[in-house]
Structures are given as structure tokens and as C-alpha cells.
Amino acid sequence: MNKEAQLSTIRLLVENKGDACLICTFVNQYYLTGRLFKGYVYLPAEGETLFFVQREADLPDSQVHRIRKPEDIPGILKSLNYPLPKTLFLEAGQIPYNDFLRLETIFSPAKTGDATALLRRARMIKSAWEIEQIRISAGKHVEAYGEIPSLFRPGMRDIDFQIEIERLMRRHGSLGVFRTFGDMDIFMGSLLTGDNASAPSPYDFALGGAGMSPCLPVGCSGETIHEGNAVMIDFAGNFTAYLSDMTRVLAFGKLPSEVLRAHQLSIDMQARLEEEVREGVTCSSVWRWSLAMAEKAGFGGNFMGTRFRAKFVGHGIGLEINEPPVLTARSEDVFLENMVFAYEPKFVFEGVGAVGNENTFIVHSDGIERLTTFDETIGQLAI
Template structure:
């Protein structure tokens, strides 16, 4: 039974420590992403994690495990009262940011005397620092992610649109093991399998809080919009990796023929920001400082008008990732978080040039005891897709 394995017990112990620190008696987990975190499976039901003692799992379906002292099959969640004295609890954390109002009210009735706390922030805090099994899975996904990117130059054909090329990349991703689903934090965040941007579409604003936008389609206003790939355009491929349970994030820039000298200058500036800022990314470093250092380098190079967009400029330069593509910490000016060993972050200083497109790179880094390790090492220079 996977959720009784040591790594999952470690995660539950971490959550219990946070409950104790905040004076909360129990945590109820119901969302798919957090069930994956606490037990490695998605099921219909809930996990009940007390401040001390064994976690209890209440499953409606599927029924894959034998019943035990910690695994119980129920027809409805109200049956947890047959196993837990819910009426005696005075403080309970529910996933208030991840559920519908009706589901919250239904759970609320199970704990009539309890003060409710929002478990979402607590769970996101716990997930910031990865466990050994999480890091193993992220490493393997990142390795497959890099292998897929090696194929991209061979997929280009004359006359393609941005969407045509993205479809071919998506196909290769699936053949290499991508599950084709990206989980995002936030009910207003949506994405398919990543983003491919070229030309003026790279600067088009989007309602979503990703680093760059793109007009996309009416149903999904993000990313490729059918722009023909023409001579002199940059092609930014930001197809995040989901080769299993955990995500990696990686961006590389390609070109259709020769770009302007300014495009190559700004691309090299992105690479230089990676080298210099990530060299300072040691445990204890403020995430705000990493953002401000990146901003300062862009300003010193006279590139602020193009940094992280044009019409709408993102106010961050990186983010955590794990079970979701946009986890904590966020590398932004108002962040209060500092780097800790075991964090995994995506760093993406990018630039957008009118009529040409976006340039720059993104890598996934593991924060170690002494610095960071690049989990997505791959050639970083702009590759001309017409020179194969």
C-alpha cells in the first residue's frame, strides 16, 4: 500500500508538525493534488490527518486496498464519524481554496464545534521543500524533458504556423511519456501542455498569471494563435514537463533564419542572468533578492522595456514547482520566502522584442546545501530551425 511507505509517512509527519505549530487539531485533505501528496493516489474520498497519531483514509472509490485500522470504505463522507470523534474537535483545517462552497459546507457539518482554518496555505508550505522520493521523480521527469527537446529542430517544416509546430512537439512529448495534464494552482489558471510563442503574439497580454502570455484562442487565451513562422522570427518553446507525477519547467529559443543583433544580445543577457543570479542562490537567500538582482541586470543592460513582456510585464522571474506547475516560492519583489535545501524552482528571465518574439531560457533548479543544481541541462544558444 503506497501511502504507508516511508516517504509518505515523512510527508504526513511534516504536516503534523505544521499543525502543531499552528495549534490546529486536524487536517482534512480532499483535492486530487494534495491526495497525491499525502498518499500517492487520487481517489474519491478524503484523508484525515490528526495533529498526532495515524492518518486515516476514507475511500469511496476505487476500492483497491484491503480495509485496515487506517483504511476505511464509505458510501458518503458523513460515515467518517463512525471512526473519528469529530464532534470533540475544536479546530480543523479544510482546503478552503480548493473546494466548492457546497463541499465546504458539507464538511463543516462534520465538525460542529470546530473553528475552521484554511489548509491550502499549510499544504503549499509543506510542499515547498521536497522529500527524497519527490526529488527522485522530479529528476527523472526533467531527464525525459531534456531528451524530448533534443527532437524539436527535426520537427520544423517550411510553411508551419506556431500551432502546427506546437502540435508536433506535443505529440513527441506524449510519445516520451508525458501524461498530457498540467495541474495549476488557482481556479483561474488554465494551460494545456505548455506555450509556444513567436512574433508579435509573444507580447500579447493574457488573463492568466504566467510569465508570458499570447493570444491563444477564444476558449484558451494563452500561447500559440496560428501565427505563420516567418524569416526573422524567434520561436520560444516553453513546454513544461509532466513525465509522471511531478513537473519540470524548461524554455529554449529557436529562430526562423537570422534574428537581429538585439535579439541575440538579449538572449545572451538571459543566459548571463541565469549564470550570475543562480550563483547567488544559496540557502537563506531571499527570493525577493533574486528577483531584484535580475531586474537590476536587465536595467543595467538597458533592457527593462522588454523584460518579462512588453504590453503586460510579469512581476516575477521564477516560481516553485512540483505537483503543480506554479508552486511556492515565487521569485518576486514582495516575496517573504527564502531558499531552503530541497526546494525546486524554475527560473525564467525572458525578453520580448516587437515583431520578432521572445528570447531567453528557463531551467529547473534544485536548491542544495551549497547552491543550486540545474536539472534541465541542455544547449542554451538560439538554434536556427531552418539549418538542419
């Protein structure tokens, strides 16, 4: 029942002087219970966690209380001799304004706090079980990527290749859907080639792509993969609820030498990361030296995009693809033991595509461990 997740959350709740936390988003429910259900998790600073459920749910009977609507909760709390919370934490960064107001009216707390921020902090440090889930995802991710080149046929459009990779990932156990924080749309991952690699997108992914329709402006645009193109494969490893993230590059024909040099720089940056990062290192330092290395090598204008440039070079990962910490100039986070994050220094070249790898790492006290162990060199597509 993810006792460890509940305890981490309660610890933060107490630190922030909250009396209770009421959770209704699926992602936080899953973190706290390992289940999704229609209803609410009630985490008091003192006393047992309670589940208020509106529909059949696989949860411990002794903690489950059936409700028809959230308005039923205070009466049940009273009957159990739980005091109504004076300071109630609600998921202010996730649930719609209307839902927040409804819950606030029901509980009339003297004060509310932000359970979204609280849970994102708690979820940033992974438990042994969570790390094991990410290891499973990364293992299958590596297995699947090995089969990608065999799916390519000359003359394919980017979307044709993407569809075959989607099927491959699904056959290896990808759950299909993966979760993002905020209003983001993406379908399994993105494949970028040619000029489409530089097309900006409204979403906060590292790179964009025009997409197949103005209603989904990300990823493949339907361009044919031409000789001399780099093909960047960036799919989520959603083989468990916990994600791995990995990008690799394939070449169709020969790539220009400066493009190969930029890819080697990305490999060198990954190596430097493995040397430098350990508990206590700041996330902003990684952004700074990454940008400096790109500029020094003459790739400042290619780093993290051309027409639009992402301002981060990595991000935490777990139940969602975009968790804290963010590896960006203004980050105030430091790396801590059992954080899991992705590092993705990428370079875009007009007419060619994007190069650079992305790997998923666990932070240990004395260094980091790479989970996405797939070969980092550019793979070759058969002509």
C-alpha cells in the same frame, strides 16, 4: 505511502495548533498517499492517518474506511475512539465554498484553519523521492527537447509546430495533463513567436499569447512562423506527477543583434543565479537583481513582456506548475534546502518574438543544481 509527506504536514498542523486536517483535493491526496481516490484523507495531530473512501482505492487496508458520504465520517471516528477535532483544517484555498460549508457542518469544529496554505508550505520542501521524480521528468524533458528542431518545416504556423511537439512529448512519456494552482488553462505548454509573444493573457503565466480562440487566450495564435522570428518553446516536463519546467529558444533565420544580446543576458542571469543562490538567500533579491540587470542592459521595457509585464521571474514547482516560493519583489520567502524552483528571465521583442531560457533548480545547502541541462544557446531551424 509517503510517510514523509504526512509527517511534514502533521508537523505544520501542530505548529498551527490544529487538531486534524481533512484533505479531499486530488493534488494533496497524491502528495500524502501517492494515490488519487474518491474520498478523504484524515490526518490527526495524534493517531494514525485514516482514509475515508467512496470508491475502490489502492491504499493500506488497515487505514481504509468505506463511506457513502462525508457525513459518515464522525461516526467512524467515534467508533475508533478518535476525538472530533476542535480545530479542523480544511482546504479553504481550493475547495468550493459550498463544499467547505458542508464539511464544517459535519464536524462543527470550534475553529477552522486553512489546509491549503498548510499543504502548500509542506509541499514547498521536497523529499528525496519527490526530487527523484523531478529528476526523471527533467531527464526526459531534455531528451525530448533535443528532437524538436527536426520537427520543423518552413511554412508551418505556430500551431502546426506546437502539435508536433505535443506528440513528441507524449511519445517520450508526457502524461499530458499537468496541474496548476487556481483557475488556469493551458495545454501541455506554449510556443510563442512573432507579435503573439507580446499578446497579454488573463492567466498568470510569465508570458501570454492570444491563443487559437477567445475561450483559451494563451499560446499559439495560428500565425505563420516567418524568417527572422524567434520561437520560444515552454512546455511542462510532466513525465511523472512531479514537473520540471524548461524554456528554450529556436531561431528561424537570423535574429536582430539586440535580440541575441538579450538572450545572452538571460544566460548570464542564469549563471549569476547559480553563483548567488543558496540556503538563506531571499527570493525577492533574485527579482531585484534580475530587473536591475535587464534595465542596465537597456532591456527594461522588454523584460517579462511588453504590453503586459509579469511581476515574477520564477516560481516553485512540484505537483503543480505554480507553487511557492515566487521570485517576486514582495516575496518574504528565503531559499531553503530541497526547494525546487524554475527561473525564467525572458525578453519580448515586437515583430520577433521572445527570448530567454527557463531552468529548473534544486536548492542544496551550499548552492543550487540545474536539472534542465539542455544547451542554453539559441537553436537554429532549417530554412
